[in-house]
Amino acid sequence: MAADVVIVGAGIVGAACARALARAGARVTVLDRGSAAAATSAHGEGNLLVSDKGPGPELELAQVSLRRWVALAQELADELGPRFPSIEHEAKGxxxxxxxxxxxxxxxxxxxxxxxxxxxxxxxxxxxxxxxxxxxxxxxxxxxxxxxDAQVQPVAAAEALLASARRAGADVRTGAEVTGPLLGADGELAGVVTSRGEVPAGAVVVAAGPWSAEVAERLGARVPVRxxxxxxxxxxxxxxxxxxxxxxxxxxxxxxxxxxxxxxxxxxxxxxxxxxxxxxxxxxxxxxxxxxxxxxxxxxxxxxxxxxxxxxxxxxxxxxxxxxxMPDHLPVIGPDPAHPGLWFATGHEGAGVGLAPATGDLLAAQLLGLETPVDPRPYAVDRPSLAELRPVLTPTEEARP
Missing domain, CATH: 3.30.9.10 (D-Amino Acid Oxidase, subunit A, domain 2)
Structure with missing residues (x-):
């Protein structure tokens, strides 16, 4: 049976993760304390760029994503129909x-x-x-x-990804703020507590953009997103x-x-x-x-x-x-080894729109045990470049709501 997954954050990265997971058979709930695609995704230009990335893992992720955006533009148009706003994909260069x-x-x-x-x-x-x-x-x-180099309208693109995720069974809940972890009988992470009640899940994905550090700390973890x-x-x-x-x-x-x-x-x-x-x-x-x-x-x-x-x-x-x-200029995409059941898809800085499709595919593949589109190790939360910036919370700190 597919895992229950809660995604915290209904911006474009969370939306891409939701679509990839839901279409792969997972039961997905997306939570956002505000409206969907109303924060970072609504205040950018929708850039899909390789021009600003030097050789390395970010460029590799961007190249995969750029190809995915070309396919996604057609997939979403076919799936959602002409009455849904265009994501305005444009290969302007x-x-x-x-x-x-x-x-x-x-x-x-x-x-x-x-x-x-x-x-x-x-x-x-x-x-x-x-x-x-x-x-x-x-x-x-x-x-x-x-x-x-290309461009999309970021709010329309995020909304389209969420609409597609809903069609695949995802539940998107806005106005629901995560306030703490939902713990199982043995103290393991078993979902989240929100301002609108408990949401049980086998996995929790933090995709809250620049607010990810705050959400992670409420769940007893740390990630050095600023x-x-x-x-x-x-x-x-x-x-x-x-x-x-x-x-x-x-x-x-x-x-x-x-x-x-x-x-x-x-x-x-x-x-x-x-x-x-x-x-x-x-x-x-x-x-x-x-x-x-x-x-x-x-x-x-x-x-x-x-x-x-x-x-x-x-x-x-x-x-x-x-x-x-992120201090090392790479997103965090994958599980938190120190906190079983906790996952991250965050830290993209200004490249979140461009990297969203590959991020969703990479996150979903890792969570569901499928073949990954790129090597996940450079984006791991416990990578060496973050070791000194991400101390594990003490038991006292973990107990705080």
Missing amino acids: GLVVVTSADGLAGLRRFAAAQRACGVEAVEVSADGARRLEPDLAPGVLGGVHYPQ PRRGMVLVTTPMPQRIRHKVYDGDYFAATQSAGEELQTSAVIESTRGGTVLIGSSREQVGFDDRLRTEVLAQMARRAVAVFPFLARTNVMRSYLGFRPY
């Missing part, structure tokens, strides 16, 4: 540009390493970059074009002039930095509605949700340095969200 000779040399080395791993990374000259994006600043010396705040500017609609996801060469360094200080880079793209999304920022300030105008101004200046015409464009709003940051 990415373009990384640089304005210095040193930057160009570094980008060439980075792209060469990616190509050795199977990434399509096409070096372009200054003229080649302008053929792709005619409105680029005069100072752009060249760049690398990534045809595989919130990393990011902000986005949204322009008024205009005729589409930006054809790809375009960012400057500092973006990769910002994603991989462990610094707590503010970091910004230019990330610019158009939406189907005609607006332009401008990012990005990264800073570790806990769950402080106050907008900082100096951060928005810095992002705007960097965007104008790439596309000067944006200086004459009006901004109609801005928003912020929190990414689930």
Whole structure:
């Protein structure tokens, strides 16, 4: 008989896990203290990227996920029908540009390493970059074009995955906050206690994004996920002039930095509605949700340095969200050896949308004893890079509700 599984978190990662498990025959309950896809998933751009990932486990997971998204877009459309909103999967491609000779040399080395791993990374000259994006600043010396980069509408995608999971038998409950563990007769984890009652389960998956550390501690465990705040500017609609996801060469360094200080880079793209999304920022300030105008101004200046015409464009709003940051920049996907029955699918930082399908498939395969799509060891909660950051709770701490 298939295991009962509770998934804590109804964002896009939790939704992907729910769909993969339910379609494999597990009885799944998804819990969220708020609304589905209303937190981190609702405050991102829906990026599906390989361009910002160097050789290693994250790139491998992204490559698997990118292929899965292509299939998923069609699967979900066929399954849910034309009345369900499109997930807006678009293989728009990415373009990384640089304005210095040193930057160009570094980008060439980075792209060469990616190509050795199977990434399509096409070096372009200054003229080649302008053929792709005619409105680029005069100072752009060249760049690398990534045809595989794509995008989805993240809320629509999460809702579609949840709808598909429901069709496979999953139960999605919103407004249900996990307050503690449900323990069996021998003290083993046997489900969760929520603000709406007990939910028995043979396995509990924490997929609560930047709130995963809080949920884990309530269940007597620890995972070193921290919130990393990011902000986005949204322009008024205009005729589409930006054809790809375009960012400057500092973006990769910002994603991989462990610094707590503010970091910004230019990330610019158009939406189907005609607006332009401008990012990005990264800073570790806990769950402080106050907008900082100096951060928005810095992002705007960097965007104008790439596309000067944006200086004459009006901004109609801005928003912020929190990414689930891991100190070693890899998500945690798999069981907690110190707490039987407890599993994690979290810590993707800004790549959760892109990595969600492969994360769901990997989590489901491990939990159900199936063949995994990638080697699970780099994403293990007890991997060496996390050993000093994840002390096991003391018995006294474990007993706290």
